[in-house]
Amino acid sequence: MSLQVNSVALLLVVLILLGVLGNNNSITISAAVLLLMQQTFLAKYIPFMEKYGLNLGIIILTIGVLSPIISGKIQLPSFGAFLHWKMFLAVAVGVLVAWFGGRGVSLMGAQPTLLTGLLLGTILGVAFLGGVPVGPLIAAGILSLFLGKS
Structure with missing residues (x-):
């Protein structure tokens, strides 16, 4: 041990x-x-982080993304802006990424051994390519497509 x-x-x-x-x-x-x-004595809280950490992280990330809208630093677009091709593309990509994330959660639950490789790739991308550590979910979703898992 x-x-x-x-x-x-x-x-x-x-x-x-x-x-x-x-x-x-x-x-x-x-x-x-x-x-x-x-x-340290905080080791007893690791199972809590394992169980709820992902959800807490997503909540904090969502708060961070929505804060500029709430503070007024980013204005909500007019209705006409939603008819622009870039907005349609933005919505489509958002839907696709959310779908990848959902598939990723399923794959990580079904095949947790793959998590090591996904984490290593994400960490390398974060450390050396300027990425952000939200990659494991999306990476797992994309991997699930290659592996034919639903």
């Missing part, structure tokens, strides 16, 4: 280093918080 805990702690340290090297605070902070949780 201690070998597994040490390898997980080592993985978290590597993620922290990748986050620092890639100048990505999301990876750095996430891995550091999990390492602190794992190594």
Whole structure:
């Protein structure tokens, strides 16, 4: 058991280093918080984060996306703007990405071993390509298309 805990702690340290090297605070902070949780009395809350963390993260992300609209920094478009081809394309891409995310959640539940590869790819994309760590859900959804899973 201690070998597994040490390898997980080592993985978290590597993620922290990748986050620092890639100048990505999301990876750095996430891995550091999990390492602190794992190594302290907070470890008892890891199952809670495992169960509800994704939903909490999506809620926080949605709040962050909606805040500029609520604060008035981004104006709601007029009705005519919704008739523009770019708006139609934006809606279609939004629907497609939400569908990918739904498929991704299903695939990660059905084949959790694939999560390691998805996370590694996402972390590399975040650390070195300037991506954001919402990729595992979308990546899993796209992977489900290649694997023929519904």
